[in-house]
Amino acid sequence: MSNGSKVSTGREPLIRIVKREYNNKLIPGLIRAGALILSIIAGGLFIWAMGFNPFEAYKSIIRGALVGSARDPMSSIRSTIDIFVPLCVTALGLSCAFKMKFWNIGGEGQIIMGGVFATFFALNYPQIPRPLMLLIMLIAGAVGGALMALIPALFKVKFGTNETLFTLMLNYIAIYIVKYLIAGPWQRTPGFASIGKLDKNTYLYEINRQNIGWIAVIIVVLFVYFYLYKTKSGYEVSVVGESQATARYAGMNIRKIIIKTMLISGAICGIVGMIKVSSNHTLTEGIGGGVGFAAITVAWLSQLNPFIIPIVSAIISILQKGSTVMQMNMGISSYAADVLQGIILFCFLGSEFFVRYSLVFNLRIKEAK
């Protein structure tokens, strides 16, 4: 049966992909550290190719994010924290849903509705004293976000709709609701689509000119950790996320768990909306600012770990704030600054592949020939 001439079936592949297994955490750490270094080098090469000094650029990023100006040394850190707080809290909120493998892409919409609900009270009852007002706005924000998250959860549970598309599309609905409100019933000055500035007693308190939104980070980190890892409900979330068959087997009420978890996820995102309104002192259609999407990356990079999320959020906030300053100071195009951010994120996300898999190079290739 031998047909000699046709037996040849090509060469051995040069590279093969092999799944890794670990017994310690050192190697993944090293890989991630390597990715960081690589990203800095790759980004540097890009800056250099654009005709700028990469060292200057990185210095500018760090200074821009952490070191303020002579007149106000804390201003940069304040700006960085302003980016950090919404990103981190939203990522924490989303991580609750993600833990359940419910793909809540609707963080943006939930932030917006949280903002809308909070604004409703801020606009209509300005006479309420400040502490009470802030508390009401906080609750309203949480309720707004939760309701927005409830819609896809109900549809998922009742009709088995795909939550990814559903939550994504709700974001646009939320944006149009805001557009309608600020150009319609809530418009302050005819001819200008704006609700104007909110009353002073709706502003978040400030400590050293930094609004206290960061307190939310601490509270929500602890809450999410406690909820997911210490409570019965959190245990149920993990089981449902792993396998609905197992959850059914254990006698869990999957529908109830999905709805409850989405209410929590949405409420946390809604709180972000409230913080934004209360620290921006107004509601605009850009209130989401893409945080709902950026937070998805943060949540996954942190592997849904509530203690890693603040760290990753901080890195991304520093990068975001710093690169705008770099771009401004060095006259680099803001698109180029975006590319630099992209390169760094790409290296980080790419490293996760190498954490899970390794490449085996075939050194015997010549020998085989």
Place this chain on the structure above:
Amino acid sequence: MKKSVRIIALILALATVFALVGCGKQTGGEGETQDTTLAEGQTFAPIPADKIKIGVVHITSKDDTSGYTYAHQKGIEEMAAALGLKSEQIVIRDNVDDNDVEATKAALQDLVDAGCDVIFATSYNYMDAVEEYAEKYPDIIFSHCSGYKSNGKNFNNYFGRIYEARYLSGIAAGLKAKELGVPIVGFVGAKGSDNSEVTGGINAFALGVQSVYPECEVLVKITGEWYDPAAEGIAAKALIDAGAVVLSQHCDSDTVQTTAAQAGRFGVGYNSDMTPSAPNNHLTAPIWNWGVYYTQTVEAIIKGEWKCENYYEGYNVNLVGLSPLNEKAIAHGTKEAVEEAQKKIASGELFVFSGPLYDNQGNQILKEGEKLTDEQITGEINYYIKGVRVL
């Protein structure tokens, strides 16, 4: 093992946050002592020309080759050249979404931190954030384009009578439609009747069209965004399908012009001469010569003569104008008609928004002999005049 890692992480996170707050405590005081209050109408001390630092917030990229930001950026560059400023003295934050207050404030903070003495914010929705920053940093001059607020101290607004140029461009569009024998022209607007600037511009354009072709209708399509090339293209197509033969625009890209040219229709651009985008179809464009304002303002600041006054000029100082009429596209007699009207406007003989004026619902806005005030023009036009129809 795992638990200890978690606890360390938590401690680190908390430590970071408290460290930040702690730092804030130490240095916050300094920041506040620097705040000096200025009395109303007080002038600022002169700043040497080689020391002054100018900040600009743009809504799109400073490297744009046409459109709104391009016009402002060109003005800034003209100013820098006229006053001999070096490039390090101009600090630019571009692509700042004006619907995102947070981004706006972050951009203003960056410019403050960069040590700017004057900050120009060029888009309408920056207004409230700029107002807040002007209050926060009274020693910096904030100048905001196209809004209506000022504080009489360090925050003014500047804009121009672009409607004058729009009126003139309406004459060019009307004559072209008349030559083609089709009484329909189109207009792609960025914002709806809630925005006085756009709505007033559409009305001025319509009045220009009607001054030469009274039965001509102006169809309007709103995109909702200042800059959204895709939406602008779709809106332009809709107007073309509705039969418009000349398309004008108040939005930031040149998509309307290219779309019109592809369909064999004609166009009136905005902000900059868009003839390169549609060489055979672009008639003219109302343009800004922002360099006039920027040069005058920065010069005044350098000399210590800056006063917090709102700026609202037009053809009188050449702040607005028309890009060169495109001989390949304009109707016969356009040049003469435009020049005549321009002279009358510059001299004050012709005021665009004069009575009798009716809106498209049949309400009379102005009686014979009445005129719109500047406040009305900048903030209160929320109606379309007779002959305008929104699709």
Place this chain on the structure above:
Amino acid sequence: MTNTTYAIELKNICKNFGSVAANKNVSLNVKYGEILALLGENGSGKTTLMNMLSGIYHPDSGEIWIDGKHTVINSPKDSFKLKIGMIHQHFKLVDVFTAAENIIMGTEGFVGSSKKAAEKIKEIADGFGFSIDPNKKVYDMSVGEKQTVEIIKVLYRGARILILDEPTAVLTPQETEKLFKVLDNMRKDGCAIIIITHKLNEVMAISDRVTVLRKGETVATVDTKTTDIRKLTELMVGRPVELKIDRPETERSAEPMFFVKDLCVRNEEDVFALKNVSFELYGGEILGVAGVAGSGQRELCETIAGLMQAESGEITYKGENILHKSPAEIIDLGISMSFIPEDRLGMGLVASMDIADNMLLKSYKKSKGLVINRKPSRELAEKLVKRLEIVTPSIKTPVSRLSGGNVQKVLIGREIESNPNILITAYPVRGLDINSSFTIYNLLNEQKAKGVAVLYIGEDLDVILELCDRVMVLCHGEVMGIVDPRKVTKEDIGLMMLGNKLEKEGGAENE
């Protein structure tokens, strides 16, 4: 090295997955006109090895020689060019196509020449003694018929080297016999055949030589004639093993603990998976359920456990009808029922959680308040690890990292710890090595001795016959009869599995 040309010769093949060596210096060969049995327990690397021959994996080191030539197989297409045909455990057929369509699909001349193809199929079938209707749709076929289609499919493509991965796992004894006849014909025709299996009597029945794998390494290659089951077991397990399964005589409860009456269940495709199933289950007995895979076993278990909705019928436990009750409600009734599902990691356990957290699955609701008390579950985990000799780095290791046998010990251990009255086990030894299997049998016998009513769904008839006190045979969701395993042969049960109802007279239900 002789000058014989081997059909396949593997030399020192190594393959690692992460830190796990799936194959280590494996060498084997097979000649044309020969059947080689590849014997080894689950996890000994048989399937990995064969996947390298079919181009799905690539060896880390070692050489593959086909027809006396050193070759590299990079894809299933390469393997097909080398005339190697693989019959996988899970069939890869299009349900809505006919046998003939499935066979010619993807070959040259797929379109148009169906007549010629039908002739060729017939020729192959006649030549080797297959019985096949080329125009029958796959969804109408029994498992045996589907396997026939798979085999003809590779022969149609000209395969001369056949690899069959556990081909008898899904067959009745009668079908197995038929298959072996066909394989014998192919051997006579000069094909080279490798049959992967862990069933020793089949090895003895069909193969010429046996290559035994243990933990990824070749232990020995022996001539079938010169060996016996005991020796092979020793080679496979690595030490002498007692192969007799205990069936302790225990006192059966006087009254049935549990009735199932006229149970009808529709499956996800809305087809009846169970039709009028009735039986009773006594305390202190193991009731075996035999049947071809997919005869309604899964549905039976899940319906009893409250995971599937029944259409009609009754399930009575101590006078209470528990049909239409959710698992939570069943628990609330104070009925202690434990279910060991077929899909251990996908249903019985949470794969990414550690042993301790998996203990919580059935008990977390018992902790008071919102917060979970993990202390009892940790203690339980420690206890089980010790008592059942579960091999794990710690109770903090995710169960997905454990071997199949240890996973099953975790699952059964947890369920037994809840002191059930009824224990339902679906394929509890599937995929386990002989050692672990015997641990499980012992655990089940222990429960039986405690007076628990045990329902045992199994696939290996030999085991069912040795372990169970009574055996119920299912076919297409219907009960074919309940027999005493001491009084029937494997062939009797095989006939019932194929749909022959037990005649009342011959019934051995009552002792």
